[in-house]
Amino acid sequence: MKIVVLNGSPKGDISVTMQYVAYLKKKFPEHSFETVNVAHEIEKIEKDSVCFAAILDRIRSADLVLWAFPLYYLLVCAQYKRFIELVFERGAQDAFAGKYAASLSTSIHYADMIAHDYIHAVSDDLGMKYLGAYSAEMHDLLDAGERERLVTFAALTFAGVEKMIPVQRETSPLVPPSLAYVPGNGQAAVQPGKKKVVILTDDDGSSNNLTAMVARLTAAFSAKAEVINLHDIDIKGPCLGCCRCAYDNTCVYTDGYVDFYRDRLATADILIFAGAVRDRYLSSKWKQFFDRSFFKGHTPGLGGKQIGFAIAGSLNQIPCLKEALVMWADSGRCTARFVTDEAATSGELDALLDAMAGRLVQGAEVGYTPPHLxxxxxxxxxxxxxxxxxxxxxxxxxxxxxxxHKMFDFPQSDLKTRLTNAVMMLLTKSKTVREKVYGDSRHHMIAPFAPVLRDD
Ligand SMILES: Cc1cc2nc3c(=O)[nH]c(=O)nc-3n(C[C@H](O)[C@H](O)[C@H](O)COP(=O)(O)O)c2cc1C
Structure with a gap:
């Protein structure tokens, strides 16, 4: 069997994910594995049509396409995303259609399901037969039991290909919104007062609805919103995964990204992200924006803000995109509001955008941040x-x-709880105490709230 591995690591061969592929290669010498360093070589692939065509030929000759990638910011990295865009932009779906597919990722399991759902949906859109996902914690290969699990997954997947099993499409084809949005004249704009509003967009003129939505929103904030186009920011390239920033938050690039992020975004009270759906996510330009924010490591980046997402495209048909955006906002304890052009009329979309502007200003004025999900x-x-x-x-x-910031809040450090547990576990060895504790557990659970209800 010929397996073509599409490597989604910006690090090319020197990648954790590729160690998993190397292990599979060793364990299945009867199969041939051909790896294409898609993410690492993306510039060449994009510029050199011969190179792109050669990749398609390799895919055409494959029995199984293995999407092998590291998790990057709740998805695949921007470079891999760009490759997927190129396939659709250049009408190269036929090379993938009818092929079996599977995905293999390494990560620390943060949002791994979103990335696999994305690749699954893309595979469905390409007409592939998607056999399943394997999400490894990046160190799993060091564990004998996990190695066995990986080999079993591969064996089951290969058996499916050999037996040519039927596979059902699990995502419905996207139906793009039919509205050609033309903003109306009447508008009751809100005054953001001292609140700083930034509308960040990747608008490149390819979506009229996106352009019109940005215009409407700008006017909705009494023209006091700053509109920033990602294409105008000096971003030299995508995140390389080098982790140099991990030491002191200094990115290896010396372009305009970090200053833009710190001085123009982090200072905003209200942030609107305006973009258009591209395949099953936003554009790779947006993905590059998210990936490059990794210079902040795992610390909150744009926390506590009022966030609006103004999306042109079928967001409500793409659970993995919606979930990625909700999760991103949730991790910063941001209020997230969504408006898409999946509206029936321009008037309805006008009203939705205006209402979102109003609600974001209201939220900023009272400083509301939602509880975490x-x-x-x-x-x-x-x-x-x-x-x-x-x-x-x-x-x-x-x-x-x-x-x-006292974020090492391990339960082991909570001495009161530890003491209570130790005492109560000892006491509940007695049947009488046990009957009292479990017999009236409903009242025990609400007892601590009584002083709050009485005094506050
Ligand atoms: C920019 C960046 C973003 C990342 N985002 C995630 C993430 O969202 N979830 C996760 O579990 N791991 C994340 N990781 C960790 C990588 O997925 C993990 O280290 C992976 O094994 C690297 O594989 P590679 O060496 O093949 O590139 C991220 C790493 C980097 C550098």
Whole structure:
């Protein structure tokens, strides 16, 4: 069997993910593995049509395409995303159609499901037969049990290809919004007062609706919003995954990104991200923006802001994109509001955009930040444990930040709870105490709230 591996690591061969592929190669000598360093070579692939065509030929000759990638900012990295865009832009879907596909990622399991859902949906859109995902924690290969699990996954996947099993498409084809948006004249604009509003967009003129939505929003804030186009920022390139920033938050690039992020975005009270759907995410330009913010490591970047997402495209049909944006906002404890052009009329979209502007200003005025969702609560524990543990000496800036902000909030440090548990576990060995504790657990659970309800 011929397996073509599409390597999504910006590090090329010197990649953790590729060690997993190398292991599979060793364990399955009867199959041939051909790796294409898609993310590492993206500039050449984009510029050199012969190179792009040669990759397509290799895919045409494959029995199985393995999407192998590291997680980058809740998805694949911008370079890999760009490759996927090129396939659609250049109408090269036929090379993939009918092929079996599977995905293999390495990460610390933060949002790995979103990335695999994305690749699954893209595979479906390419007409591929997607057999499944394998999400490894980046160190799993060091563990004999995990190596066995990986080999079993591969064996099952290869068997599916050999037996030519049927595979059902699990995502519906996207139906683009039909609205040609023309903003109306009447508008009751809001006054942002002293609140700084920034509308960040990647508008390149290819989506009329996006251009019109940005114009409407600008007017909705009484023309007091600053509009920043990502194409105008001096961003020399995508994140390379080098992790040099991990020591002291200094990025290896000396372009305009960090100043733009710190001086123009981080200072805003209200941030609107305006973009158009491209395949099953926003553009790779947007992805580059998110990836490059990794210079902040695992510390909150744009925390506490009122965030609006103004999206042209079928966002509400793309759960992985919606989830990625919600999760991003949640991790910064930001209020996130969404408006898309999936509206019936221009008038309706006018009203939705105006209402979003109003609600964002209201939220900023009272300083409302929502409680965290599962994403941030779970994410915090993943980062906390890794930064305290195995990632500490590399991610020293994170370690300092977590220590200074008392974010190493391990339950072991809570002496009162530890003492209560020790005493109660001893006492509940007695049947009488047990009956009292479990017999009336509903009242025990609400008892601590009584003083708050009485006094506050
Ligand atoms: C810019 C950047 C973003 C990352 N984002 C995530 C993430 O969202 N979730 C996660 O679990 N790991 C994330 N990671 C960790 C990598 O996925 C992990 O280290 C991976 O094993 C690297 O694989 P590679 O050496 O093949 O590139 C990120 C790493 C970098 C450099």
């Amino acid at each position: 599962f994403y941030a609560v779970g994410g915090h524990k993943i980062f906390r444990d890794n930064i305290y543990g195995g990632m500490r000496f590399v991610f020293q800036a994170d370690y300092r930040y977590y220590r200074e």
